[in-house]
Amino acid sequence: MQFSETKDLLEKVEPIIKKARKAQDEKEKSGECFNTFKILGVQKNEVRLHSAFLSEILDPKAVHGLGDYFLKPFVKKVTKIETELDTKNAEVSVEESIGAISEDGKTGGRFDIAIKFHNPDYLILIENKIDAGDQISQLQRYNNYAKKNYKDNYKILYLTVDGHNPSRLSLGKAKIPYQCISYKNDIKNWLTECIEKIDTRPFVDISVRQYIAVIEELTNTELEDTMKKEIIEKLYSKENLELAKVADEFANIWEEKDLVISRIIAEKLISEGFSDNGGQVYKKLDDNLKTYFEYENYSPNLGFKTEKKFENKKALKQVLASTGCSEFIMQNLEDSGNWLSFYFTYGTDRTIEDFYQAIKNVLDQLENGFKKISQ
DSSP states (O other): OOHHHHHHHHHHHHHHHHHHHHHHHHHHHHTTTOOHHHHTTOTTOIIIIIIHHHHHHHOTTSTTOOTTTTHHHIIIIIIOOOSOOOGGGOEEEEEEEOOSOOTTSSSOOEEEEEEEETTTTEEEEEEEOSSOOOOTTHHHHHHHHHHHHHTTOEEEEEEESSOOOOOHHHHTTSOOOOEEEEIIIIIHHHHHHHHTTOOSOHHHHHHHHHHHHHHHHHTTOTTHHHHHHHHHHHHTSGGGHHHHHHHHHHHHHHHTHHHHHHHHHHHHHHHTTOEEOSSEEEEESSSSEEEEEEOSSSSOEEEEEESSOOSOHHHHHHHHHHHTOTTOOHHHHHHHSSEEEEEOOOOSSSOHHHHHHHHHHHHHHHHHHHHHHHO
C-alpha cells in the first residue's frame, strides 16, 4: 500500500466524515446526547451498568412492571430456543456465585447473568464481555455446572460488543456448546423493537432509549450506518474502484492492530528480562509469584499469579492501589484464590511507546509492592 494511495482514500472520504461530525454536533446542541449513563461514566462498566441493566430488564418480576414483555422476545428472537419456556415465572440473577474456583479450574466462578426457568427446567447463562478478556476455562466451568444441574436443557450465550468467539483459553479442551451474540446487533435490535410498543411506561421508555444510545456509542453505530453507506457507495463507484482495494487492505491491517501492538510490547518486555512461554511474557518474583502480560489475546491484559493465597488482603489492596489500576477487582481474587488480571484497550490517543511505558509501569509497581509485602 503506497502512501499516495492512502492519501487519496482519505481525501475521498473526508467530506463524508465531516458531514457525520456536523450531524453529531447538531445532536449535541439539541440535547439528544444528554444521557444519564454517560454522565455517571459507567457506559463501559460490565457489572454496574450492562449486566445490572440487562438482568433488570429481563426479569419478569422487576420494577419496570411489564412482566415478561422483554424476556419473551429475547428468548424467541435472540436465543432462538425452540423449547416453550414459562417466561412469566423465570428467575433472573446477576453476578451469581457458584463457589470458589477449584484448583483444576473446572468448577466455580460467577455467572454474569443467569435466567432460570421452571416447568420445564431450563437455564440460560449470559457471559458478558465489554472490555474484559476471557478467564482461564471460564466457559468450561459454566458448562460443567449447567450440564450437571440441567443435563441438556441449557444455553450459554457469549455476549460481546461485536459478537466474536470466545478464546481457547476460556473454552479449555472440552467441546462446549455456546452461542455468540452482540450488543451491536442482537441486543440493540431486540431493545429497539421492544420500545416501539411501549406507550404506558414513559420512565421505562426513556431509560431503555438512553441505554440503546450507550450501545450505539459503544459499537460506533450512532452515525455509522448512514456514513458507512455513503463511503461504500463512493469507493465502489467506477472511478474509485482502485481506492476500494486500498480500503480493503487497510481494514485487514486495522483489524489486527491490537494483536500487533501487544506483540511489539511483548518483545520490548522480553528485552527487559521477561520470559516468554508463548502467548504470555512473565517475570518470576519468587518461587510462588509472577507478574505477566498476555499478548496473544484480542483483549490484552496483565496481572499476577501466585501459587498460594494472599493472607494479608489489606497489604494486597495497597499494592493494587499503587498501580493506579482501579479495574483490579478484589472479588476476582476471592473467586480464583491465586491470580488477578487487568484488561485494557489500545485507543488512538497514544503511541505504542506510551502504551509500553504504561504497561511496564504497572508491572514495576506490582513488583515493588510485592517486595514490600514480603519484607
